[in-house]
Amino acid sequence: EGVRPLIGPQSWALSLQNGLGSEEIIARFVPTARLLRGSTAQGATLLEPGRIRWAGQGPTLLGLLPGVAQPPQPQAQEIIAALGRAGLPAGFTRQLEAVLWEKLLVNAAINPLTALLDLPNGRLVEEPTLRVILSDIIAEALPLARQHGVRLSPEEAVARVEQVCRATSGNISSMLQDLRGGKRTEIDFITGALLEEGRRRGRSLPLNRLLWALVAGSTRQARHHRV
Structure with missing residues (x-):
């Protein structure tokens, strides 16, 4: 709800949250064809607002929602590239x-x-x-x-x-x-x-x-x- 004003008709969204089910909530605002979900293994502790202690990096993998059969679009590859530039190497998987x-x-x-x-x-x-x-x-x-x-x-x-x-x-x-x-x-x-x-x-x-x-x-x- 807080970012709804930022979502346009061509916006893409990515969920990297723990657990299952967050993408169903996001899908109320973004079509599933433009919604990526993913998994990242980052050990981090929030010390205070704006200050985080990072404790280790694991793999970051993105994929489409079940039932979305199309190949990853250029926008998905742009998201992966942006994560990489930020020091979070990511890849795409169909599994x-x-x-x-x-x-x-x-x-x-x-x-x-x-x-x-x-x-x-x-x-x-x-x-x-x-x-x-x-x-x-x-x-x-x-x-x-x-x-x-x-x-x-x-x-x-x-x-x-x-x-x-x-x-x-x-x-x-x-x-x-x-x-x-x-x-x-x-x-x-x-x-x-x-x-x-x-x-x-x-x-x-x-x-x-x-x-x-x-x-x-x-x-x-x-x-x-x-x-």
Whole structure:
């Protein structure tokens, strides 16, 4: 809503947000043929307005929405080039669904735990009990992710999440940053998206549902105290 006056009849939009579902909201304002979605793996902590501590760079991949069969237009390539000039090398993929679901798996394991326990990412693999919880979260979510092209085995999925924890060990997850700041978190777009997919496919995810409820409740409490 805040940028609606900037959207013209030929505008393109790109969503690089965590989780799933943001592009459906953006599609209310931009036709799907001119809407890109993507995944980026940047470890960063907002220290104060206008000041960010960057903790590591991973791949940035863009793609079209499902059902949009046309090849990437010149405007999409211009967006990729602009990201590159800004120090964010990006590429285009037609397998973005699997990329997004693999990232969702990582976010669903790391973000709620770090937010609830007020810990940096790396602490999740330093404590044996937390590593067990990470594995249990992944075990619940992986069958859903495999329906969307993720080809990781359970062992590979756990190793992938632990690798991200170690690579961003000092990073404060976006969900924890939001909780500390009394802001709305991404829990509905991350764990909530998993729960919705589980509902559609008749799968129960009790641990993820518990984490969703705890973060949602903590978010309301934090926002109440901020007010």
